[in-house]
Amino acid sequence: MLKVNGKMLTWAREDCGLSLEDAALKLGYKDSKQSSAAEKLLHVEKTGEISKSSFTKAQTTYRKPVLTYYLNEPPIPTSVGEDFRTPESASDPRQNNIVKAILSNVVARQSMIKELLVTEDEVQHLKFIGSLNMSMEPETAATKIRKLFDITLTEYRKGTDYGRSFNYLRKKIEAKGIFVLIKGNLGNYHSDVEVGTFRGFAISDEIAPFIVINHQEAKSSRAYTLLHELTHVLLGKTGISADVGEDKVERFCDRVASLVLLSDHELKYFSPATELFSQLSKDISDFALAKKVSSTQVAYRLFQLHKITSSAYRKLCKFYYEQWLSSKKAERNKDGGGPNQNVIKKSYLGGIVDFVHRMFESGAISSTQAGIVLDTHPTRLGNFFNNATPH
Structure with missing residues (x-):
């Protein structure tokens, strides 16, 4: 028997427009001499005690995430922005x-x-949420972000690994109270969503701001996407973004994110060889790796500065896209030896793991609730908590 918030069961049922009688039928309850099926479901909603099989049917029938049934209040409908x-x-x-x-x-x-x-009295209203506005010059906004999150480009660009640079940026942002999650499917690769449909999502909230990045995003572009969604948060604009955006807000976020990592001044003194395409693509790739930005982003900026032609830019985009597809295919074809799936999942969750660990240790949440937030079975929590930051 599971223990959930009965009030949330009632809300989920009513939100689907189902009566007690109709829902009871769908959840498998039957009339007996003692009580009707509807009365049995009403008892479940009052107590919050529900069998595993009935709970599984409730999730399918009501079409709500498991997390929903452990909340005290329904999530705000408009919060997807x-x-x-x-x-x-x-x-x-x-x-x-x-x-x-x-x-x-x-x-x-x-x-x-x-x-x-809120319940653990750990609320810190993040006053910087909504601190940017569309009337700002993108350069000003970019400078403000670097200062606010203490981002040092010298440190960001250290090494040859894009993953290290992304983690540096992510930790700086999470240290300010913003949760960063990498997620682009429903738990299996069959439900992977392409970056062209969903690149990122931002919840601009003064208490628990969230940034989500599609795991399908190229590793060389994740830092850029993170900063794009961060700009949404700082503008106070909750919403979803894709690979291409024509909206003025999207263009502003794109420009700011790009400038945080690479200034126009730095690009001014970069002059790649343009005679041979092979040399042009290599020069841009080498420069992009040194600055820890994507090659496509550098090509776009060079095009904006009239340093390369539109045809060269289109050809470069195609070339780098094909390179990315080849690297993805090679990664899929690797025989074992890759990182453990728990390690991958933990890295995708980021600072959420430490937060849940702390809440679990303090008794604020049960192992079941912790498992739901971390999207893992309660018996596997040790795999997540073993290397979590000690408190």
């Missing part, structure tokens, strides 16, 4: 339905974390 994608980006019905399910899961997760911060 604005859709900043182009119509083309949101045109695939199947992919779009998966995106909706991902966002529903993220919103429920954010609601639970926010609720924990």
